Amino acid sequence: MFVNRVLSGMRPTGALHLGHYHGVLKNWVRLQHEFECFYFVADWHALTTHYDDPRTIEQHVWDMVIDWLAAGVDPAQATLFIQSRVPEHAELHLLLSMITPVSWLERVPTYKDQQEKLSDKDLATYGFLGYPLLQSADILIYRANQVPVGEDQVPHVEITREIARRFNHVFGKEPGFEEKAEAAIKQLGSRRARVYRQHRAKYLEHGDADALAAARALLNETQNLTLGDRERLFGYIEGGGKVILTEPRALLTQASKMPGLDGQKMSKSYNNTITLREDADSVGKKIRTMPTDPARVKRTDPGDPEKCPVWQLHQVYTDDATRQWAQQGCRSAGIGCLECKQPVIDAVIAEQHPMRERAQRYLDDPTLVRSIVADGCEKARKLAQETLRDVREAMGLGYS
Numbered sequence: 001m002f003v004n005r006v007l008s009g010m011r012p013t014g015a016l017h018l019g020h021y022h023g024v025l026k027n028w029v030r031l032q033h034e035f036e037c038f039y040f041v042a043d044w045h046a047l048t049t050h051y052d053d054p055r056t057i058e059q060h061v062w063d064m065v066i067d068w069l070a071a072g073v074d075p076a077q078a079t080l081f082i083q084s085r086v087p088e089h090a091e092l093h094l095l096l097s098m099i100t101p102v103s104w105l106e107r108v109p110t111y112k113d114q115q116e117k118l119s120d121k122d123l124a125t126y127g128f129l130g131y132p133l134l135q136s137a138d139i140l141i142y143r144a145n146q147v148p149v150g151e152d153q154v155p156h157v158e159i160t161r162e163i164a165r166r167f168n169h170v171f172g173k174e175p176g177f178e179e180k181a182e183a184a185i186k187q188l189g190s191r192r193a194r195v196y197r198q199h200r201a202k203y204l205e206h207g208d209a210d211a212l213a214a215a216r217a218l219l220n221e222t223q224n225l226t227l228g229d230r231e232r233l234f235g236y237i238e239g240g241g242k243v244i245l246t247e248p249r250a251l252l253t254q255a256s257k258m259p260g261l262d263g264q265k266m267s268k269s270y271n272n273t274i275t276l277r278e279d280a281d282s283v284g285k286k287i288r289t290m291p292t293d294p295a296r297v298k299r300t301d302p303g304d305p306e307k308c309p310v311w312q313l314h315q316v317y318t319d320d321a322t323r324q325w326a327q328q329g330c331r332s333a334g335i336g337c338l339e340c341k342q343p344v345i346d347a348v349i350a351e352q353h354p355m356r357e358r359a360q361r362y363l364d365d366p367t368l369v370r371s372i373v374a375d376g377c378e379k380a381r382k383l384a385q386e387t388l389r390d391v392r393e394a395m396g397l398g399y400s
């Protein structure tokens with residue numbers, strides 16, 4: 001039950017840039033070696049804000065998956081899929097909506113923030129209000145326990161925890177739960193049963209989180225329990241009923257420090273990006289035309305790297321020796337700005353080289369990407385269907 005499963009999604013909003021690479025994607029690539037990872041394209045979430053722009057979604061979806069693959073997300077290690085191809089998310093969203101107070105959704109900070117930020121759009125829709133709940137369904141349907149997200153998304157993981165808790169509380173109760181749980185404890189054998197009871201008491205009486213973790217670990221090591229008894233004993237540690245939906249936690253992604261071409265944070269809305277697979281000529285042109293310290297009007301004017309966005313790129317892309325050279329050259333007017341920019345240009349192009357190469361395979365043969373995603377959808381669907389079966393049953397819809 002308690003596998004370490006990671007799930008994250010991204011809305012298909014256009015070509016990804018180096019900010020996404022240094023912020024999110026490198027993290028995804030790292031996690032895929034450590035955990036069972038599910039990464040998906042949140043195309044329904046894109047529609048909650050861009051419902052008036054349906055023609056661009058398809059292209060964005062495939063471009064984004066190619067960007068992921070280019071960045072090194074490996075379909076042999078992580079499952080890649082598209083939200084709308086796993087319609088179980090929608091059924092869970094609907095079922096969860098039955099127990100979700102409207103006030104919880106109105107309270108989520110992104111609700112008002114985004115309405116204000118995207119004021120040219122009418123976001124007073126039912127779908128947009130439900131955005132965080134759809135995200136909860138995305139997470140809960142895989143019983144994922146780790147959700148890598150940026151700071152802005154933490155409240156969405158928080159509401160997901162509240163919803164899982166409420167769901168388990170309302171629907172995890174079965175007739176005779178206590179008796180069944182007590183009977184299951186006996187199955188543990190006398191030594192484990194005693195340890196389980198001790199941990200449970202420590203957690204229930206003192207809220208001792210280590211005791212909770214230890215009791216869970218004990219259950220994880222125990223082989224001879226039925227699935228039902230396992231769930232009961234996980235739930236019984238915390239006093240309540242069965243744990244049907246797993247409470248996830250946010251795995252905070254360090255905010256990307258990737259500066260854009262103007263020194264502000266790299267972002268599509270600031271129009272200061274270098275895309276992940278930008279061609280080398282264009283990278284050179286963009287960096288060569290970057291603004292520099294405004295005090296360096298002529299080549300002979302000394303400059304101050306602290307006042308120059310190119311210097312910020314040096315921090316990300318060049319080594320100590322190069323930075324030393326750039327600092328001194330700038331302050332003494334020993335080098336020109338074009339000279340100073342060249343090592344950055346070279347480093348960005350070198351970083352992108354393997355990405356462009358990996359992407360080329362998929363651009364040459366788009367059926368490769370289609371088939372990776374088809375496999376991923378199938379795998380995701382199997383898991384989603386299992387959870388949904390338990391959810392339907394718990395909600396009294398288990399009849400066939």
Ligand code: TRP
Nearest residue numbers: 007008009010011042045135138
């Ligand atoms: N809302 C997320 C974002 O804008 C995307 C997303 C949708 C997501 N469902 C998710 C992220 C589930 C993590 C888990 O970035």
Ligand code: SF4
Nearest residue numbers: 293303308330337340
């Ligand atoms: Fe910026 Fe380099 Fe020019 Fe100095 S020399 S102003 S750091 S680009």
